[in-house]
Amino acid sequence: MRITIGMKLAFGVGVIVVLMAISSVVVYNAMAQVEQAASDTAEKAFPTEVACKELRAALNNSLSALQGYMSVGADPDEAATLKGERAKAWTQIDDALGQLAALSKEWTRAEDRQDLMTIRQAASAFRATQNRIEQIAQRSDNNRGYHIMLTDAAPKSQRMLDLVTAIINEEVRQTDRESQSRLLAALLDARASLNSGMSSMRAFLLSGDESFTERFDESWRQNGEALPLVAEQMPLMTVEQKRNWDIFVQVRKDLDALTADMLQARRADDWNRAAHLLRTEAMPQRQTIRDAVERLNTSAEQWVAQDRASLAEAAKVANVTLVVSMLLVLLVGSGVAFMMGRSIVISAQRLAERARAIAAGDLRGEEVRVQGNDEIADLAGTFNTMTANLKELSGQIHSVTKNINSSASEIVASTQQQAASTKEQAASLSQISTTMEEISQSGEQVSENAKRVAVAAEEASTSSVAGVKAVKDTNATMEAIREQVEEVAENIVALSEKTQAVGEIIATVGDIAEQSNLLALNAGIEAASADVRGGRFGVVAAEMKNLADQAKRCTVQVRSILGEIQKGINTSVMLTEEAVKRVEMGKHQADVTERTIDQMSQATQESVQTFQQIIGATNQQQIGLSQVNQGMQDIRQAAEQTAIGTSQLEKAAASLDALSQQLQTAVGRYRL
Amino acid sequence: MSAKRTNLDWPDIRRRLKASDQALDRAMRPDRRRIELAYERRARELAQRREQQPMAPGRLHLVCHLLQERYAIDARQIAEIVPMRGCSPIPGAPEMLLGVTSGRGEVWSVISLRSLLGLERESATIGGLLLLLRNCPGVGVRVDGADDLKWIADADFSAPGDTLRAELAAHCRGVTPDGLIHLNTDDLPLTNDGDIPA
Numbered sequence: 001m002r003i004t005i006g007m008k009l010a011f012g013v014g015v016i017v018v019l020m021a022i023s024s025v026v027v028y029n030a031m032a033q034v035e036q037a038a039s040d041t042a043e044k045a046f047p048t049e050v051a052c053k054e055l056r057a058a059l060n061n062s063l064s065a066l067q068g069y070m071s072v073g074a075d076p077d078e079a080a081t082l083k084g085e086r087a088k089a090w091t092q093i094d095d096a097l098g099q100l101a102a103l104s105k106e107w108t109r110a111e112d113r114q115d116l117m118t119i120r121q122a123a124s125a126f127r128a129t130q131n132r133i134e135q136i137a138q139r140s141d142n143n144r145g146y147h148i149m150l151t152d153a154a155p156k157s158q159r160m161l162d163l164v165t166a167i168i169n170e171e172v173r174q175t176d177r178e179s180q181s182r183l184l185a186a187l188l189d190a191r192a193s194l195n196s197g198m199s200s201m202r203a204f205l206l207s208g209d210e211s212f213t214e215r216f217d218e219s220w221r222q223n224g225e226a227l228p229l230v231a232e233q234m235p236l237m238t239v240e241q242k243r244n245w246d247i248f249v250q251v252r253k254d255l256d257a258l259t260a261d262m263l264q265a266r267r268a269d270d271w272n273r274a275a276h277l278l279r280t281e282a283m284p285q286r287q288t289i290r291d292a293v294e295r296l297n298t299s300a301e302q303w304v305a306q307d308r309a310s311l312a313e314a315a316k317v318a319n320v321t322l323v324v325s326m327l328l329v330l331l332v333g334s335g336v337a338f339m340m341g342r343s344i345v346i347s348a349q350r351l352a353e354r355a356r357a358i359a360a361g362d363l364r365g366e367e368v369r370v371q372g373n374d375e376i377a378d379l380a381g382t383f384n385t386m387t388a389n390l391k392e393l394s395g396q397i398h399s400v401t402k403n404i405n406s407s408a409s410e411i412v413a414s415t416q417q418q419a420a421s422t423k424e425q426a427a428s429l430s431q432i433s434t435t436m437e438e439i440s441q442s443g444e445q446v447s448e449n450a451k452r453v454a455v456a457a458e459e460a461s462t463s464s465v466a467g468v469k470a471v472k473d474t475n476a477t478m479e480a481i482r483e484q485v486e487e488v489a490e491n492i493v494a495l496s497e498k499t500q501a502v503g504e505i506i507a508t509v510g511d512i513a514e515q516s517n518l519l520a521l522n523a524g525i526e527a528a529s530a531d532v533r534g535g536r537f538g539v540v541a542a543e544m545k546n547l548a549d550q551a552k553r554c555t556v557q558v559r560s561i562l563g564e565i566q567k568g569i570n571t572s573v574m575l576t577e578e579a580v581k582r583v584e585m586g587k588h589q590a591d592v593t594e595r596t597i598d599q600m601s602q603a604t605q606e607s608v609q610t611f612q613q614i615i616g617a618t619n620q621q622q623i624g625l626s627q628v629n630q631g632m633q634d635i636r637q638a639a640e641q642t643a644i645g646t647s648q649l650e651k652a653a654a655s656l657d658a659l660s661q662q663l664q665t666a667v668g669r670y671r672l
Numbered sequence: 673m674s675a676k677r678t679n680l681d682w683p684d685i686r687r688r689l690k691a692s693d694q695a696l697d698r699a700m701r702p703d704r705r706r707i708e709l710a711y712e713r714r715a716r717e718l719a720q721r722r723e724q725q726p727m728a729p730g731r732l733h734l735v736c737h738l739l740q741e742r743y744a745i746d747a748r749q750i751a752e753i754v755p756m757r758g759c760s761p762i763p764g765a766p767e768m769l770l771g772v773t774s775g776r777g778e779v780w781s782v783i784s785l786r787s788l789l790g791l792e793r794e795s796a797t798i799g800g801l802l803l804l805l806r807n808c809p810g811v812g813v814r815v816d817g818a819d820d821l822k823w824i825a826d827a828d829f830s831a832p833g834d835t836l837r838a839e840l841a842a843h844c845r846g847v848t849p850d851g852l853i854h855l856n857t858d859d860l861p862l863t864n865d866g867d868i869p870a
Contacts, residue, residue: 514755515755517818518753518754518755518801518818520821521734521753521818521820521821522752522753524732524734524747524821525734525747525748525750525751525752525753525821528731528732528747528748528821529747529748529806539718541821543714543718545820545821546717
């Protein structure tokens with residue numbers, strides 16, 4: 001079986017890979033434990049601790065707010081602020097309890113879950129107790145003794161004070177007698193002791209200091225001793241004073257009972273109900289919660305400690321595994337590499353020694369023998385084959401080199417001739433190319449000129465089209481003029497005919513004038529023959545003659561005017577006829593112009609087409625010339641390249657000759 | 673070639689046409705005031721004519737003409753002036769007889785005054801006027817035209833002189849300063865012993 005270097009390498013690498021895989025698995029497991037521990041710590045233990053701390057802080061805040069409300073809640077602004085803080089603290093408590101409830105799903109200890117339940121129950125009771133305290137803290141009946149003072153005792157003492165003050169004031173207004181001074185002193189004592197006693201009672205109710213009760217007792221006793229003294233002096237009182245004093249005494253009795261109640265109320269444990277509730281219920285509840293939270297927190301801390309221990313253990317295992325695996329890999333890898341390298345190096349050294357001998361020119365040595373059937377053995381066999389072939393090749397090269405020398409000399413001579421003829425060819429091509437360039441430039445000029453002429457012809461064609469249109473418009477206008485002129489002529493002829501009618505009328509009038517003239521002459525003749533009797537008739541005849549003469553003159557004038565009118569009509573008709581003829585001539589000329597323009601336009605179009613054909617032919621000629629020129633260029637380049645190639649060939653032939661000499665010299669170095 | 677015409681002022685032409693139309697329209701309309709003015713003018717002329725009645729002795733003459741010559745004939749010698757509407761020549765009649773014509777049922781002989789006075793004889797078909805003479809009933813002398821009746825004083829006629837032709841001088845009684853030839857129809861040989869039909 002053939003075991004190649006690759007298989008050996010693969011075996012070694014495989015061993016290393018297996019060792020690394022084993023160590024990786026171990027390390028992976030260890031890291032998994034670490035990850036799990038870290039996860040537990042991060043997601044379960046720490047959040048529990050944090051929630052417990054938040055719960056404790058919120059509980060303290062709620063209690064502080066409640067106590068603050070109990071102290072300064074009388075102020076509405078302070079009360080609102082403190083209530084808000086307590087509500088906010090309870091919101092935090094609810095959030096913390098919610099977090100703990102969510103985290104409790106991951107807890108493993110039943111005691112922790114039990115503690116959480118205890119906390120929730122206690123918190124609920126604590127909340128209710130705080131609410132009750134808040135409700136009663138600022139009520140007047142929270143402090144029972146003080147409530148009795150405010151509602152009952154204080155009004156009564158004030159009443160007593162007013163009564164005794166009234167009595168005193170009345171007494172002061174009386175005449176200053178020695179007997180009444182005793183009454184006044186007693187009254188003053190009663191009032192002073194009453195004030196002192198009430199003050200002491202208030203102080204005791206507020207502070208609870210028993211020393212104030214002693215002062216009260218003393219003041220109340222003094223007040224009681226003042227009563228009989230005043231009673232003795234009652235005959236000195238006025239009716240009003242007496243009535244007031246009676247009321248004073250009665251009210252004192254009522255107040256006396258109240259003082260005992262106030263003292264008792266103050267001395268009781270629940271003298272302040274809110275504080276009592278706080279002390280007896282709220283604080284124990286808070287403690288219960290705190291204890292449970294503490295246990296929960298302790299459990300969480302233990303959990304964290306366990307997780308840390310697991311983390312440390314897992315890390316330690318991972319480190320050890322990693323170090324051991326690295327050492328194993330190192331040892332195994334080194335052993336495999338050494339063994340494999342050794343076998344490869346020995347074979348390579350043998351091959352290198354043989355290669356050096358061959359490089360020195362000695363092809364006579366024996367074959368290189370290598371054990372094994374791997375790539376190195378293949379390389380040795382191939383090297384031996386190469387050596388044998390090299391020996392054979394050197395012999396062949398030696399004989400061929402001689403032939404190459406002679407052929408190279410012949411090639412050099414031929415290439416020299418070819419180079420000379422190629423240069424001549426390139427010179428001729430250059431001349432032809434220059435000539436083609438000149439022809440191409442001429443063609444371009446012709447094309448440009450043809451384009452300019454074509455453009456001008458196009459413009460002329462456009463102008464002729466416009467001219468034809470103008471001529472047609474002129475024709476139409478002239479036709480319209482002709483029609484109008486003919487219409488004018490017809491109107492004039494109609495006028496002439498009417499003039500003729502007027503002439504006939506004038507002729508009739510002339511006839512009448514002649515006849516009238518004749519009649520007048522006859523009348524005159526008859527009048528002349530009648531002598532005197534014909535005088536009036538002669539006047540009539542004369543008038544008739546006059547009228548006939550007027551008619552004749554008017555007829556002459558009208559005839560003259562009619563003659564002028566007729567002349568004018570004739571002239572107008574002649575002018576009209578002439579105008580029509582001129583219009584006809586103009587129209588004819590316009591038609592001729594139109595035909596001429598059409599012919600010019602056609603000629604221009606034909607010229608344009610011809611020029612365009614010229615342009616096309618010229619362009620094609622240019623293209624052809626360009627192609628010819630390009631071809632000439634290519635031929636010239638090819639000739640130049642041929643010349644260059646021939647020159648290079650000549651050089652190559654010379655160098656070939658030189659190389660063959662060198663080859664012969666080099667081959668001669670090898671000893672066969 | 674006529675001078676080059678400038679462009680017509682058509683607005684002016686239209687104004688002139690409009691003015692002509694208005695003038696014609698006014699002329700065609702019967703104007704009472706115009707008639708009254710004519711009567712006033714007539715009355716003034718009549719008054720002037722009466723004032724201008726010649727006092728010198730004379731007679732009313734008919735002024736007529738033959739070709740270029742103008743004659744004055746005593747109005748009393750003329751019975752009537754009738755227009756000549758054709759004249760039928762009589763064959764074999766004397767030269768001075770143009771022919772005969774008819775009118776109002778009467779036939780008149782037409783004498784060529786031109787022939788009598790030595791002028792070129794006119795054609796029988798020519799028109800003109802026929803002067804019917806009182807002294808020769810049924811005979812009339814043809815004249816080319818009758819111009820006017822004019823009062824000519826006797827003293828205005830002067831001797832004819834030697835320049836008149838013989839035929840005319842034979843029948844001329846006198847010549848006025850303005851060239852009227854006094855012609856006396858009584859002197860005219862209007863009868864020829866039966867050649868002229870009466």
